[in-house]
Amino acid sequence: MRFFFPDSQDQVDPHFDFLTEEHHVHRIRQRDDRYAHEVLTERPFDGLLISKAIVDGIGKGTGHYNNSARGRLYREQARRFFRLHEEHADVVIMGDCGAFSYVAEDDPPVTPADLINFYRQTELDWGVSPDHIVFGFVRAGADADADDVAEWERRIDITVNNAAEFLDLHARENCQFEPIAVAHGWSAESYARSVERLQTLGYQRIAMGGMVPLRTVDILAALKEVSGVKQPGVDLHLLGVTRPDEMQTFASLGVTSFDSTSPFRQAFKDATDNYYAPDTTYVAVKVPQVDGNAALKRRISSGVVDQRAAQTGERTCLDLLRRYDRDEANCEDVLDALHDYSELAGLKPRHEEYRRTLGDRPWKSCRCGICETVGIEVIIFRGSERNKRRGFHNLAVFRQWIAALGFRSMRPTPDGARA
Numbered sequence: 001m002r003f004f005f006p007d008s009q010d011q012v013d014p015h016f017d018f019l020t021e022e023h024h025v026h027r028i029r030q031r032d033d034r035y036a037h038e039v040l041t042e043r044p045f046d047g048l049l050i051s052k053a054i055v056d057g058i059g060k061g062t063g064h065y066n067n068s069a070r071g072r073l074y075r076e077q078a079r080r081f082f083r084l085h086e087e088h089a090d091v092v093i094m095g096d097c098g099a100f101s102y103v104a105e106d107d108p109p110v111t112p113a114d115l116i117n118f119y120r121q122t123e124l125d126w127g128v129s130p131d132h133i134v135f136g137f138v139r140a141g142a143d144a145d146a147d148d149v150a151e152w153e154r155r156i157d158i159t160v161n162n163a164a165e166f167l168d169l170h171a172r173e174n175c176q177f178e179p180i181a182v183a184h185g186w187s188a189e190s191y192a193r194s195v196e197r198l199q200t201l202g203y204q205r206i207a208m209g210g211m212v213p214l215r216t217v218d219i220l221a222a223l224k225e226v227s228g229v230k231q232p233g234v235d236l237h238l239l240g241v242t243r244p245d246e247m248q249t250f251a252s253l254g255v256t257s258f259d260s261t262s263p264f265r266q267a268f269k270d271a272t273d274n275y276y277a278p279d280t281t282y283v284a285v286k287v288p289q290v291d292g293n294a295a296l297k298r299r300i301s302s303g304v305v306d307q308r309a310a311q312t313g314e315r316t317c318l319d320l321l322r323r324y325d326r327d328e329a330n331c332e333d334v335l336d337a338l339h340d341y342s343e344l345a346g347l348k349p350r351h352e353e354y355r356r357t358l359g360d361r362p363w364k365s366c367r368c369g370i371c372e373t374v375g376i377e378v379i380i381f382r383g384s385e386r387n388k389r390r391g392f393h394n395l396a397v398f399r400q401w402i403a404a405l406g407f408r409s410m411r412p413t414p415d416g417a418r419a
């Protein structure tokens with residue numbers, strides 16, 4: 001089971017100064033900042049997923065890359081750009097169009113030829129043909145609205161027709177990357193029909209799309225139906241689906257790879273599961289920046305909060321947290337300071353949750369490569385340097401979770417990178 005991490009230009013600055021909150025003066029992000037695989041002791045993924053929507057922007061959407069980073073990616077190609085050569089040369093670099101960015105449009109604003117060019121110019125290993133997401137799922141025996149079904153079937157046809165054209169161009173232009181098509185569906189049975197059509201075209205690897213919002217039971221129903229028609233040797237990839245508890249079942253139904261941003265994003269998007277540990281998760285401790293937090297700035301400018309008091313509260317919290325990490329401060333004193341500052345900042349008090357996080361000190365026993373280096377800073381919910389480090393740490397723990405399920409080696413076979 002290979003785990004792909006979707007790229008969104010997520011890097012950390014190895015020289016960031018946590019005390020002054022400053023970056024090095026001459027820092028150039030793409031060159032000096034580090035990817036997850038460069039700061040963690042063990043690389044947390046088997047593959048990287050890059051998306052044309054994020055690099056170039058598609059249709060009305062603008063990309064995340066600035067001009068210089070984009071120029072560099074095309075100039076150096078993906079493997080050099082992401083520094084996935086040498087000991088990381090076995091990482092599979094996969095590309096897709098980022099169909100979610102145009103889900104609201106009638107037709108995909110990207111053609112098979114556009115994507116072929118993108119994959120060739122960046123020299124990817126796997127390339128996904130342009131799809132159009134179907135958002136809807138009807139369980140067996142339930143009624144479906146005829147207009148909805150017509151629209152869903154139209155999108156499935158667009159996706160399959162694109163896949164046919166994509167494979168044609170792939171052969172005609174003698175492309176080296178492995179072509180992948182996306183199966184969409186609005187029921188278990190229609191997913192299976194998509195897979196059958198894509199197999200008939202000649203695809204050996206099929207990505208299951210549109211499953212992100214589905215309930216686990218529906219994903220399983222669709223995969224079971226698909227496994228009934230899947231030809232031997234055809235591999236399935238789950239786009240954006242993370243269900244560690246179901247990984248073994250997914251594998252038994254023909255899934256050999258998946259991608260997910262959840263472990264990373266939960267570090268700073270989730271309400272509670274911010275820091276992963278081998279057998280549990282913890283809430284991260286919020287100490288917002290007086291200068292960088294929009295809500296806190298509003299409270300100050302409207303006179304609800306005194307700026308000096310806020311600055312003192314912020315400094316006291318950080319200082320006590322660091323002293324606590326060195327066993328020089330008592331947990332209750334830290335919790336009191338956090339309580340006072342949370343009130344000023346308009347945050348909900350989380351005394352008990354913070355007591356659990358601080359009391360257990362999970363960062364002390366973690367050997368991910370980040371926790372040993374930055375200590376308690378990793379568990380402070382504040383600014384991107386801390387939040388992304390916690391996201392990287394989560395990727396490392398996520399990899400252990402998957403390994404503990406019996407997928408001991410997630411690394412591809414030696415010839416797998418370009419299989």
Ligand SMILES: [Zn+2]
Binds near residue numbers: 363366368369371372
């Ligand atoms: Zn860690």
